[in-house]
Amino acid sequence: MHVDPGPGAIVRLNELKISPWRTNALFISHCHPDHYTDGEVIVEAITQGMTKKRGIFLGNLSVVEGFGEYEYVISKYHQSKLEKVQVLYPGDEVELYDTTIKATHTKHGDPFGIGFRLKTIYGDIGYTSDTELIPELIEDFDGVRILIANIVRKKNERIKGHLCSNDAIDLINSMSKKPELLIMNHMGVKMTNPQIEAEYISQNTGIEVIPAKLGLKVELLNGNYKYQLIK
Ligand SMILES: [Zn+2]
Structure with a gap:
């Protein structure tokens, strides 16, 4: 899972020799650019250049659907190639492969922002x-x-x-x-x-x-x- 890919995330992955192709899920917590600008690049990696429908995108209301002036940050085109796209509100819990992820509360510029608690074995x-x-x-x-x-x-x-x-x-x-x-x-x-x-x-x-x-x-x-x- 890639969390909050800000500017240069793909460049850093490359520098660290971490293959973006191995990404299965994307989590974006809120609509500030230091947390989302490379989001669509990560979707490209998850979907193998938009050739396969696969992977999961979890985000708050603003980044997935948008709300008023809080415009969504992953294009509908990119969202269409993901197997699952889900808006999370604080307290929501979803299965994520062999883990469970629960959205947590925030108080920040984006009123719908979330963090998470990832439950692993x-x-x-x-x-x-x-x-x-x-x-x-x-x-x-x-x-x-x-x-x-x-x-x-x-x-x-x-x-x-x-x-x-x-x-x-x-x-x-x-x-x-x-x-x-x-x-x-x-x-x-x-x-x-x-x-x-x-x-x-x-x-x-x-x-x-x-x-x-x-x-x-x-x-x-x-x-x-x-x-x-x-x-
Ligand atoms: Zn922020």
């Missing part, structure tokens, strides 16, 4: 997408083994529609079962040293925290996890 992986800290996130992600959180600013530098480091700390410390690993994602330009923020969040939550990087490969295994940088 080894445990759950959460992705907040872009959102402020809202109480719903606690239940949405309580007990996930790995949480990928879009944390834009450092310490307590809160901006509308996004998480800062202190929000992430509050979220994790509000859970009855904390994640084993937090992956910081979507760091903004004003977060000049994500590694220092990772250590700060880790010290204040007691869990391992790493900043996402190009080529970071994380594997959720039975009882543990591992990560490495691939070139």
